Amino acid sequence: MTFELQAQDPGSNARAGKVTTAHGVIETPIFMPVGTAATVKAVHQRELKEDIQAQIILGNTYHLYLRPGLDILEKAGGLHKFNGWDKPILTDSGGYQVFSLSGTRKIIEEGVKFKSHIDGSTHLFTPENVMDTQRTIGADIIMAFDECTPYPCEYDYAKNSMHRTHRWLKRCCERFDSTEGKYGFDQTLFPIVQGSTFRDLRTQSAEYIASMNREGNAIGGLSVGEPAEMMYEMTDLVCSILPKDKPRYLMGVGTPANILENIALGVDMFDCVLPTRNARNGMLFTTQGIINIRNQRWKDDFSPIDAELGGYTSTFYSKAYLRHLIHAQEYLAGMIASVHNLTFYLWLVKQAREQIKAGTFAAWKNVMVEKLMTRL
Numbered sequence: 507m508t509f510e511l512q513a514q515d516p517g518s519n520a521r522a523g524k525v526t527t528a529h530g531v532i533e534t535p536i537f538m539p540v541g542t543a544a545t546v547k548a549v550h551q552r553e554l555k556e557d558i559q560a561q562i563i564l565g566n567t568y569h570l571y572l573r574p575g576l577d578i579l580e581k582a583g584g585l586h587k588f589n590g591w592d593k594p595i596l597t598d599s600g601g602y603q604v605f606s607l608s609g610t611r612k613i614i615e616e617g618v619k620f621k622s623h624i625d626g627s628t629h630l631f632t633p634e635n636v637m638d639t640q641r642t643i644g645a646d647i648i649m650a651f652d653e654c655t656p657y658p659c660e661y662d663y664a665k666n667s668m669h670r671t672h673r674w675l676k677r678c679c680e681r682f683d684s685t686e687g688k689y690g691f692d693q694t695l696f697p698i699v700q701g702s703t704f705r706d707l708r709t710q711s712a713e714y715i716a717s718m719n720r721e722g723n724a725i726g727g728l729s730v731g732e733p734a735e736m737m738y739e740m741t742d743l744v745c746s747i748l749p750k751d752k753p754r755y756l757m758g759v760g761t762p763a764n765i766l767e768n769i770a771l772g773v774d775m776f777d778c779v780l781p782t783r784n785a786r787n788g789m790l791f792t793t794q795g796i797i798n799i800r801n802q803r804w805k806d807d808f809s810p811i812d813a814e815l816g817g818y819t820s821t822f823y824s825k826a827y828l829r830h831l832i833h834a835q836e837y838l839a840g841m842i843a844s845v846h847n848l849t850f851y852l853w854l855v856k857q858a859r860e861q862i863k864a865g866t867f868a869a870w871k872n873v874m875v876e877k878l879m880t881r882l
C-alpha cells in the first residue's frame with residue numbers, strides 16, 4: 507500500500523491524497539461505508555459502486571468470525587469473493603465490537619475472552635489470532651488488536667490499557683510480518699493510537715505508534731461519548747505527531763460536521779454507522795440540512811429527497827413517498843434512505859477534496875458546518 511500526498515490546504519491542516527491498494531485507489535479525504543457482516547446493510551454492491559461511488563468499505567472481524575465463519579470465507583477465496591465487492595476493504599480487529607457487543611468479556615494479557623452475542627459460545631481473541639483471522643478475511647487494510655477505552659476513563663486505567671495495547675501491537679506486528687496474504691495480494695496493518703482524553707498519554711501513544719513506521723496510522727478511543735471539542739483536541743494533538751506522509755484514519759467518526767472539522771485537523775479516512783443506522787429510523791443528511799422524514803411536515807411534500815445531491819435514489823423518490831415507506835415499515839424505506847445518506851457522505855468528502863485542491867477548504871468548511879447542522 508502506498509500514500510501520495512497531493513495537496514495541502516493553506517488555511518488548515520487539511521490534505522488531499524491518494525492511497526493505492528491491491529484492490530484499487532482511494533482518493534482522500536474518504537468516508538468508508540460500514541459493511542459489518544459482509545454487507546453494507548440494505549445496499550447492493552452495484553449501488554455502492556455506481557450510485558454512492560464508494561471507494562472502500564469496512565468489514566467487522568468480530569461479526570465475520572462468528573458468522574459466516576472463517577471456513578466459509580476461506581472456501582469463498584476471501585471476503586472480496588464472498589460478497590462480490592472487488593474494491594478495497596478495511597477490517598477492524600474486533601476489539602471494539604467485543605467491548606460494545608459481547609455481554610461478558612474478560613481482558614487478560616493474552617487477549618480478550620468473550621461470549622458470542624449470537625449463541626453465547628466462548629471465544630478468545632488474541633493479537634496473534636486476530637491477525638490470522640484478518641489474513642483469512644483478506645481485507646486490504648487490517649487493524650491492530652487494541653482496547654478502545656470507554657469515556658470517561660480513569661487516568662490509571664487509560665495508562666495501563668494504553669501500555670497493554672502497545673504490547674499487543676508488538677505481537678500483532680510480529681505475527682503479521684511473519685505471515686503472508688492467503689489470496690495472492692498484499693495486505694497492510696495499521697496500528698491504533700489510544701490514550702483516552704489525556705494529553706500526555708495521547709502524546710506517548712502517538713509517538714510509539716509513529717515509531718512502528720507502518721504504512722498508515724489510526725486514531726482510536728474517540729467518538730465514544732466524549733464532547734466534540736475533546737475529540738478535536740485529541741485529534742489535533744495526535745495529527746501533529748503522526749507522520750504527514752502516511753494516511754491517518756480516525757475510527758468511528760462521525761457526523762458530517764465531525765468529519766469536516768477532523769479533515770481540517772489532518773485526518774484522511776473515516777468510518778461511521780451513522781449514515782446507515784440513522785437512515786433506518788428516518789434521519790436524512792441532505793445538502794440543505796438534516797431532515798427527520800418521519801415528521802408530519804413532509805406528508806405532502808412531493809419534492810425529491812435531495813435534488814441538489816443528484817443520483818437516482820435522491821432525485822427519483824419524493825420526501826412524501828419515503829415518509830410513507832418509513833411509517834409503513836417497508837423494506838424499501840431503509841434501502842432508499844441508506845443509499846441517500848451514503849451518497850451524501852461520499853459527496854461531502856468529495857467536495858472537501860475539491861476544496862482542498864483549490865486551496866479554499868478552510869472558509870468553505872466553516873460555511874458548510876453551519877449549513878449541515880440546520881434542522882429542516
Ligand SMILES: CNc1nc2cc(C(N)=O)ccc2[nH]1
Binds near residue numbers: 655727
Ligand atoms: C463509533 N465510535 C467508535 N470509536 C471507535 C474506536 C475504535 C478503536 N479501536 O479505538 C474502534 C471503533 C470505534 N467506533
